[in-house]
Amino acid sequence: AYANFIDELYQNVDEGSFSQDTVHLDLRSESALAQSIVDVLAHQFGHPNVGLDSDLFSVGVDSLQVLRLSKLLRLSLGAEGIFLDQNTIAPRVIYANPTPRALAARLFKIATGKDSQNDEPIDEVEALADMVLKYTADLPPPNSIQAQPADEGQTVLITGTTGSLGAYILDRLISNP
Structure with a gap:
């Protein structure tokens, strides 16, 4: 029931149903652009x-x-005379460049025309590999001794059931009482 609401919310963001002003992005250098992104996150998104x-x-x-x-970055670059389609600054670009400095470096290359589409897959693979190393470095070794699950009386709490994987897991749990 709420999946339709969430899907509609994301679609409205993509289609521009939310009014959103542009912001000034300082394109004089990568570091100036990075500071602009920090300012946007602080003032527009509440992350001081x-x-x-x-x-x-x-x-x-x-x-x-x-x-x-x-969307804000794309529209703001457009206000600076740099018109890009929504795939050029798609959410995946932010996920692949998760710091203001990295995002600014990527956007500066795009804005100055020095971005090579051939570099993108390598950058994303390297970024993913770096994230895997970063978030798995301190993981404890797996426990080789595992307790057997109870056959009866289990309580399961599941979140994220609007996505396809969550809905599948919920269906499997319900069909196996």
Whole structure:
């Protein structure tokens, strides 16, 4: 029931149903653009503790804010005379460049025409590999001794059932009482 509402909300963001002003982006240098992004995150999105090298998702940026940020950046670059389609600054660009400094470097290349589409897959693979290393470095080794699950009386709490995987898991749990 609420899946339709959420889908409509994301669609409205994509189609521009939310009024959103542009912001000034300082395109004189990568560092100036990075500071502009920090300012946007502080003033437009309510994240005052973001630094140039802060991981956006660690400071609370969520998926809806990523959609809004990608649109705001695209529209703001358009206001500066740099018109790009929505795929050029898609949310995946923000996910692949999760700090203001990295995002500014990517956007500066796009804005100055020095962006090579051939570099993108390598950048994304490297970024993903870096994230895997970063978030798995301190994981404890797996426990080799596991308790057997109870056959009866289990309580299961599941969140995220609007996505296809969550809906599938919920269906499997319901069909196996």
